Amino acid sequence: MPFLFDRIRSLFRGTPRLTPAELQAAFRDHYKEFRALLTANNNALELMAEMEEALSVGHPFGMSFVRGHCTALSVNIYKMTHHLTRMADGKYAGLEQPFLHISREIEQIIAGRPVNVEGAAVLSMADVDAGMVDQVGEKMANLGEVRNRVGLRVPDGFVITAAASRNLIKVNELQAEINRRLKGLALDNLEELYSVSAGVQSLITNASLPEELEEEILAHYQQLATEEDPDPLVALRSSALGEDSSNVSFAGQYRTQLNVDRESVGQVYKEIVAGKYKSQAIVYRKQRGFRSQDVHMCVGCLRMVDAVVSGVLYSRAPDDPRSTFVIIQAAPGLASNVVDGSAATEQFLVSRAVPHSILDQKSAAEKDSGDALQTLTAAQAAELADVGVRLEEHFGSAQDIEWSFDQAGLCYILQSRPLGRAASDTPSFDEPSAPLAQDQSQEEAELPTPIHTGGVCASRGVACGPVFTVRSSLDLLRFPKGAVLLVETPYPDWASLLDRASAVISETGQMAAHLATVAREFGVPAIFGMKQALTTLENHSLITVDATACKVYEGRIEPLLALAFSKPNLMAGSPVYKILVEALQHITPLNLTDPASPFFNPQSCQTLHDITRFCHEKAMVEMFTFGERYGFDDKAAKQLVVDAPSQWWVIDLDNGFRPDFDPEARYVDLSHIVSVPMLAIWQGMTAFPWAGPPPVSLRGFGSIIFQSTRNTNIDPAVRSSLTAKNYFLISKNFCNLSVRLGYHFAMVEAYLSDLLTESYVSFTFKGGAADDQRKAARIQLLADVLAHFAFRVERKGDALTARVEKRSVEFLMERLKVLGYLTVHARQIDMVMGNQHSIRQYQEKFLTEITTLLEKPEGVTP
Amino acid sequence: MQITSRVLIVDDEAEFSETLAKIFKRREIDVDTANGCLMAIEKLKASEFDVIIMDVSMPGIDGIQCLGMVKQQWPETEVIILTGHASVTSGIQGMQGGAFDYCLKPIDFGELLEKIELACEKVQINRGR
Numbered sequence: 001m002p003f004l005f006d007r008i009r010s011l012f013r014g015t016p017r018l019t020p021a022e023l024q025a026a027f028r029d030h031y032k033e034f035r036a037l038l039t040a041n042n043n044a045l046e047l048m049a050e051m052e053e054a055l056s057v058g059h060p061f062g063m064s065f066v067r068g069h070c071t072a073l074s075v076n077i078y079k080m081t082h083h084l085t086r087m088a089d090g091k092y093a094g095l096e097q098p099f100l101h102i103s104r105e106i107e108q109i110i111a112g113r114p115v116n117v118e119g120a121a122v123l124s125m126a127d128v129d130a131g132m133v134d135q136v137g138e139k140m141a142n143l144g145e146v147r148n149r150v151g152l153r154v155p156d157g158f159v160i161t162a163a164a165s166r167n168l169i170k171v172n173e174l175q176a177e178i179n180r181r182l183k184g185l186a187l188d189n190l191e192e193l194y195s196v197s198a199g200v201q202s203l204i205t206n207a208s209l210p211e212e213l214e215e216e217i218l219a220h221y222q223q224l225a226t227e228e229d230p231d232p233l234v235a236l237r238s239s240a241l242g243e244d245s246s247n248v249s250f251a252g253q254y255r256t257q258l259n260v261d262r263e264s265v266g267q268v269y270k271e272i273v274a275g276k277y278k279s280q281a282i283v284y285r286k287q288r289g290f291r292s293q294d295v296h297m298c299v300g301c302l303r304m305v306d307a308v309v310s311g312v313l314y315s316r317a318p319d320d321p322r323s324t325f326v327i328i329q330a331a332p333g334l335a336s337n338v339v340d341g342s343a344a345t346e347q348f349l350v351s352r353a354v355p356h357s358i359l360d361q362k363s364a365a366e367k368d369s370g371d372a373l374q375t376l377t378a379a380q381a382a383e384l385a386d387v388g389v390r391l392e393e394h395f396g397s398a399q400d401i402e403w404s405f406d407q408a409g410l411c412y413i414l415q416s417r418p419l420g421r422a423a424s425d426t427p428s429f430d431e432p433s434a435p436l437a438q439d440q441s442q443e444e445a446e447l448p449t450p451i452h453t454g455g456v457c458a459s460r461g462v463a464c465g466p467v468f469t470v471r472s473s474l475d476l477l478r479f480p481k482g483a484v485l486l487v488e489t490p491y492p493d494w495a496s497l498l499d500r501a502s503a504v505i506s507e508t509g510q511m512a513a514h515l516a517t518v519a520r521e522f523g524v525p526a527i528f529g530m531k532q533a534l535t536t537l538e539n540h541s542l543i544t545v546d547a548t549a550c551k552v553y554e555g556r557i558e559p560l561l562a563l564a565f566s567k568p569n570l571m572a573g574s575p576v577y578k579i580l581v582e583a584l585q586h587i588t589p590l591n592l593t594d595p596a597s598p599f600f601n602p603q604s605c606q607t608l609h610d611i612t613r614f615c616h617e618k619a620m621v622e623m624f625t626f627g628e629r630y631g632f633d634d635k636a637a638k639q640l641v642v643d644a645p646s647q648w649w650v651i652d653l654d655n656g657f658r659p660d661f662d663p664e665a666r667y668v669d670l671s672h673i674v675s676v677p678m679l680a681i682w683q684g685m686t687a688f689p690w691a692g693p694p695p696v697s698l699r700g701f702g703s704i705i706f707q708s709t710r711n712t713n714i715d716p717a718v719r720s721s722l723t724a725k726n727y728f729l730i731s732k733n734f735c736n737l738s739v740r741l742g743y744h745f746a747m748v749e750a751y752l753s754d755l756l757t758e759s760y761v762s763f764t765f766k767g768g769a770a771d772d773q774r775k776a777a778r779i780q781l782l783a784d785v786l787a788h789f790a791f792r793v794e795r796k797g798d799a800l801t802a803r804v805e806k807r808s809v810e811f812l813m814e815r816l817k818v819l820g821y822l823t824v825h826a827r828q829i830d831m832v833m834g835n836q837h838s839i840r841q842y843q844e845k846f847l848t849e850i851t852t853l854l855e856k857p858e859g860v861t862p
Numbered sequence: 863m864q865i866t867s868r869v870l871i872v873d874d875e876a877e878f879s880e881t882l883a884k885i886f887k888r889r890e891i892d893v894d895t896a897n898g899c900l901m902a903i904e905k906l907k908a909s910e911f912d913v914i915i916m917d918v919s920m921p922g923i924d925g926i927q928c929l930g931m932v933k934q935q936w937p938e939t940e941v942i943i944l945t946g947h948a949s950v951t952s953g954i955q956g957m958q959g960g961a962f963d964y965c966l967k968p969i970d971f972g973e974l975l976e977k978i979e980l981a982c983e984k985v986q987i988n989r990g991r
Contacts, residue, residue: 064948068966071948075964078957100954107950183946
């Protein structure tokens with residue numbers, strides 16, 4: 001279509017003027033571009049708010065969220081620049097350069113820096129240390145450090161590196177197929193998750209091992225052979241890059257295979273590599289913000305220890321970095337029995353100070369005989385305490401260590417990793433089964449009698465949900481969100497349910513089990529070792545689990561649930577989270593705030609938000625100067641003659657003014673306006689006088705001062721866009737009000753028609769001068785009030801959108817009055833939103849005044 | 863609003879195109895499919911389409927290249943780019959190449975239908991229908 005603006009421009013160069021009909025058509029085109037720009041602007045702001053919200057809420061999100069949102073944002077901002085350029089006859093073509101520059105920066109951040117997976121395919125443990133984490137994964141790098149730098153005993157062996165697993169996938173051309181299968185996988189569809197997980201694992205286990213790699217593995221294996229043991233059994237342990245870092249346990253999420261012989265080592269290696277795609281590992285990575293592409297599976301191959309006794313050692317209590325004792329969980333046989341939660345264990349609290357005396361010892365009964373367990377001698381306990389202290393000193397943080405004593409009484413270290421920080425809080429080892437805190441114990445008297453008690457607190461907290469017993473993988477598929485997971489043994493495999501479970505109860509296990517580690521990390525209350533729970537607790541019955549006190553109550557116990565801890569933000573600090581934070585540096589900061597500044601130009605746009613701000617401002621200018629530019633006076637902005645401090649301008653799109661209005665006039669009186677929606681909004685705006693800025697507490701004021709240092713627009717001493725004009729765009733049945741009052745931006749738009757499908761009222765509100773918390777509190781207040789008046793409300797961070805559609809004209813006019821009222825009266829109240837009392841007071845005031853306003857159809861006389 | 867316009871889905875994943883086409887047909891949208899750019903060009907030569915839903919990653923001529931070819935010969939036909947691999951660069955390239963809009967897989971059908979409706983409206987105004 002020939003672009004009408006070009007025609008207009010040519011016509012004004014000394015050629016005859018367009019007919020009024022042509023000019024009106026041109027104006028409609030102009031307005032259409034403007035509307036499209038506003039739509040893209042709203043979409044962009046909404047996307048930004050969603051990204052900011054993702055950081056604060058802590059719900060899992062993956063790279064597809066980051067990539068999708070950044071792409072959608074770029075597309076919408078491209079549209080804004082495009083529409084603005086068309087509106088302004090190409091005047092702002094200079095926007096393209098900063099836009100492309102910022103977009104490239106964002107794309108580079110999203111693409112990320114590839115992990116270096118070059119180097120040897122197999123390395124002997126004698127050559128491994130902590131500096132080789134990118135080649136051998138954190139678990140094996142730490143173990144190499146324990147052996148080669150600390151000088152403690154570690155089983156002999158070797159590591160098959162990240163380069164080897166990458167090569168395995170590459171040679172078999174599997175990556176594209178794996179990506180295809182994982183693409184769009186919905187984690188809440190467990191059946192699909194398990195099916196995709198099994199399929200991908202099978203692709204890898206059925207792949208052929210590159211010949212060179214197989215030879216190298218066998219050559220290293222051969223070096224472990226001795227005369228006495230020519231065909232040694234080995235343990236193959238996963239050691240993924242990124243696993244075992246301080247805030248992320250990955251406890252038990254990957255695979256370990258014990259007692260592997262020479263013939264099986266190649267096949268088991270592939271199975272361990274395939275374990276990267278175990279269903280719970282896929283879920284865990286997503287929940288903790290790891291990108292699959294960044295996780296490379298390395299595999300440690302260590303000679304089996306003929307273990308007499310094994311276990312787990314914490315160099316400090318997880319919830320107390322100053323504790324003066326180490327905690328040891330010990331069980332006969334292999335350490336795997338302790339960490340998979342299947343073995344009865346003996347617990348020791350041993351002093352960290354030499355001579356490492358045993359402070360406390362609790363034995364569980366042996367499964368078969370019922371006799372009390374006897375696992376460690378005092379000397380062995382002391383030796384372990386010494387190991388804990390030494391490893392903590394070496395690594396510089398509290399450690400979670402797996403160990404074994406062999407037949408000869410030699411202590412082997414099988415793993416040492418940073419002791420996971422507890423999510424919300426953790427079991428108190430001083431008082432392992434401590435009930436609720438003291439101030440709560442008084443209330444305990446009022447609690448009903450528990451239906452079941454006992455066990456140990458594996459992860460503190462209180463939660464409520466229906467019981468759901470899981471015995472098999474089939475039960476996993478049916479596990480309902482919010483249920484209490486009831487199991488016999490706390491296998492690590494159940495970890496994939498932790499984002500769905502409200503609490504966990506297991507008949508066996510203790511706090512050193514992998515599942516306990518992950519439950520603490522996710523902030524899911526858990527009681528382990530709760531005997532007879534499967535018998536006592538009825539499937540599907542509603543229970544309240546007080547894991548802190550190891551008690552279970554029938555039904556929903558509100559006094560206890562009121563004490564529940566909020567769940568931790570599991571995404572914080574994860575790789576995906578960091579990528580989003582970095583990308584947002586190029587997206588959300590607003591530097592272009594003052595339209596009057598000489599720096600308010602395309603070259604000064606440093607972020608995508610700057611570009612939206614620039615486009616929006618200039619689009620308003622273009623829209624409202626259209627009449628002036630083309631001498632089309634009856635469409636130029638007219639100043640509204642009112643007794644109000646702010647300036648209000650009105651543009652008539654189509655029959656919004658009375659027919660007898662003089663198109664040459666520069667001012668318009670309210671009596672000349674016949675736009676039904678504008679008059680309704682105005683009635684709401686003027687029904688009650690604005691009470692002026694609220695009295696601000698020192699804190700609220702401090703918040704504004706702080707914000708002012710970041711945004712000069714908020715400094716009242718500086719002339720800024722915040723004191724600029726506000727515009728009504730009107731026709732008989734349409735009104736678009738763009739307003740900056742105080743420090744917030746609001747837009748009200750309405751089209752009123754007897755055809756219900758065409759009618760709508762929409763409202764957008766964003767910004768404020770106070771800190772994020774206060775702005776969010778104001779948004780919540782507005783959301784509550786709007787919901788009260790039947791608006792459909794969506795809120796994202798400090799932005800809010802509200803809509804009412806397909807209702808009668810009378811109903812919509814009332815809603816416009818509500819919006820007019822709120823647009824004026826929500827002004828600056830974010831400053832006092834730090835105070836619950838103020839929030840309640842404003843809510844009551846708003847509801848009372850609006851109700852009064854709506855009860856009197858002709859409005860309220862101030 | 864009833865969409866009376868013609869839509870062409872261009873995607874090498876036949877299963878996806880057919881599913882989408884079925885959904886469109888249920889909503890009485892006149893729809894056809896093409897498994898790649900060359901087939902799409904043939905269909906465009908044979909009859910008039912208002913909107914094309916075009917996948918970005920296709921073997922041979924990819925969606926962005928195909929968009930250029932379509933817009934050169936049929937500038938009034940609107941193209942909505944579709945992709946399962948969101949990328950800022952491809953999004954911008956698509957818009958610079960004259961795409962009407964950009965949609966991500968998995969598809970939000972409501973959103974896609976809304977975009978088709980807007981694209982059809984634009985085409986019909988431009989063609990003076």
